[in-house]
Amino acid sequence: MTWVAHLVRTMDGRKGAQLDLAAPGSWSIPLNGIEDFSVATSKTQLRQLERAWWSHMRTSVAVSWQHEDGTLDAWVAGPVMGPPAESETTATLACRGIGAVFEKRVVLAQEPVASPNDPQTALMKSVVSLTGMSLGTIAQEVVKHAVAKVGGTLPIVYGTPRETGATLNRRNYEGFNLSNNGAWKRLTELTKVRNGPDIMFRPRWTDDGTHLEWVMVNGTAAQPQIAQDWTMDLDTTSTRSPISKVDVKTDAARIANRVYWTGAGEGAGILARVVQDLSRLDDQMPLLEVVGSTSDSENGDLIRTHAEAELAAARAPVTQISVKIDGADPRCQIGHWHVGDAANLTMGDDWLTVPKGTTPKRIIAAKGNWTSATVDLEFQDDGPIDYEDEEVA
Template structure:
């Protein structure tokens, strides 16, 4: 078989212990992004006989997980979800999602709630938190992964330390709402000044066995970037830039629909007239993704976040960078800022552009030896 850039492993979803190293029939696809599930896809050969039997043993959705590695760096890892053997070749395609997917499969309730003695509508299932937004994000995941009276909550996860100090943000999560842990976590990231969240997989060894674990990284509100500035030079470590402008979601005023009916419905509201003053028309948006929220300040926070996100001149940048050139993959993470030095580009003026890396990925169209950066770009001229 041809030598591959990447390797892949199968590990137990609940313990993280690596079970198998995999032969790959093609380079994998993967995507890691802040505040997002992410995931990937691999293709493995089916060699028949005992080889195929072994593949059938590990290709079990959710019980087992996949990790994609570039050297010792784990690019992305998480539970197997779909799979499909080819109809005309001895190949199997297996898809997986990032760690966040497991949180999307769990109802958020108080970790001390006991279903043997109380219904989910009982107050003992409720969670009430007053703290900083990063600490609330941590508490949500803690309640979803350390159940005291239900089995199966353990996952190979490292929670960060609780930040010192007491915040004033209030969140009440009644158990009867039966929202998922993942949904509530994502809502925290979407509010104004909400923290970045990234579940970063890594490979470790214990007792002679390899394990894949996940660090929960929480920003305050942005993730901390250690080390020197990242820089990618056009036509060198920066291989290519693709740019697409899209104003379909642009807005300078946001209405966020909360709980209630008709005239009794709560709404968050925020506006920014900067673009209007510069010649844009009024552009409204209605965000109906928070209809269970009943706290006015929280709804207003989501509205401010929507205006901050959609109230600029948006451009979608995707940078193709060399995976092994300085700075190499593994030395930076989604959420970090980087400088992109551009010269003689057919669209952009020469200059140094500093943008945040929202995600790092590899697709079937990514050149060999490279990865893609999805950037939080704003057109400035």
């Protein structure tokens, strides 16, 4: 079992040459973020290829975990972000996940008029109106609008069923709000509201192995976390465990019991919401207030959900458990689990801030390198969702 890298054409996913990994490279996958990785190969190999096959954005790199039977599990994939960094004999391609493309896409209801002198009146008045959908389905619509452009094609498939209904959510993205309509910005906003869905783009090879596609998976209205079909069990107390290192860090900087959140407007007309949990003032705990903003939103419900999400995150110190595993071990093999999954983590009585026993924890990040199967995992608890809220007059 080992890592294998291939060049891939970004717009249609066509597989190109396999790269000879000539030097160490690293990878990292954050939950609801954009993957970051690099691969190094010989300059001789790149010289044998057409430049279009290793050029900025036109080409992506897909790195897969190759099993003993030769099958490939695509692990991380995304566009080359610029010209290679060179040494005397090697060239290093810096890459990011497919979300890097969505950072350079704008969500609009129509294409602009192809004239630099046109005032784009129709575009400025247009609205992408998404009503009666779960937040995850709204996220899918954001992606569909981002790729439905001239030159916008990407091999994206949708791995989570759509959810619609009159009691679900709505979002309006006005054409005049160009600076705030970045596709990745809108996706990130959806993940950060109360009960916002996790969103990931996971690469996979087509059945015939000739093309790569990115599967967009997201949480649902009932379960904001992405569905999984296998649960990893890790026991930090066992000497026979695939774990080689455990570390615990706790951060209380975010704790608060009242949150102010503002939206669009000026002066005394600024839209605002306040959510609070006064039960947190028990036992001589002082009042702790924080302020946040979504300055482009005129939606009071949306402003409140951002405040609620912040209040949930501010309920208690954040405890992050770092675990180093052997990703070649069948109990935690690369490809069987994903960032965003819940895993059963057993802890001993060594820690002051983590209780002894087995509890489900969410994988919020993973990182490693191409020289080994060792993976560093980061775990956190899922947050609570109880609130009291009031509107500021």
